[in-house]
Amino acid sequence: AQTVTQSQPEMSVQEAETVTLSCTYDTSENNYYLFWYKQPPSRQMILVIRQEAYKQQNATENRFSVNFQKAAKSFSLKISDSQLGDTAMYFCAFMNTNAGKSTFGDGTTLTVKP
């Protein structure tokens, strides 16, 4: 079984600054994907960024990037130039591609302050 741990229940950042959200996971699988999803208040959950476990290069998507440390089973999300619209709950998720099921972390509530 997989576990996903987000150790920061709440975080805040000033607009335009950089913030890093932490995520660690535990698995014995070799084939998997890791994701960060964003759930804004009262809105749909959407994908922020995806990382394939077999790729060593860290994924980037505009202001969002990850630091994927496979040996340490760590997958942190860095948000640069934070914007008010980044205020949301962020979930780290592990996808077991063999089983086709995801395990989610507890979430981190991020508040971007003006």
Added chain:
Amino acid sequence: EADIYQTPRYLVIGTGKKITLECSQTMGHDKMYWYQQDPGMELHLIHYSYGVNSTEKGDLSSESTVSRIRTEHFPLTLESARPSHTSQYLCASISRDGLYEQYFGPGTRLTVT
């Protein structure tokens, strides 16, 4: 936004009633999922389906049942609602492109009184 829909968005119902939460997607995705999420909390997988006539129970035990008669439709039913079923229910699907991104519906917020 993704083409995945859930109805109703909000439901307040009395104990003992039978309810069905609807989920539909127009993307032709085979894999579909139901999650239960208490406010501000993690998601728990309660049911999933790999295609028509395929349904499996998830990691969190649930008294609900699901069916998958058509690819685009994955309803969840509670035969007898109880206050402990009060929660948000999220439906999701995965594309066939092998990238495993989950597309989520807007959710149904259920309150059982």
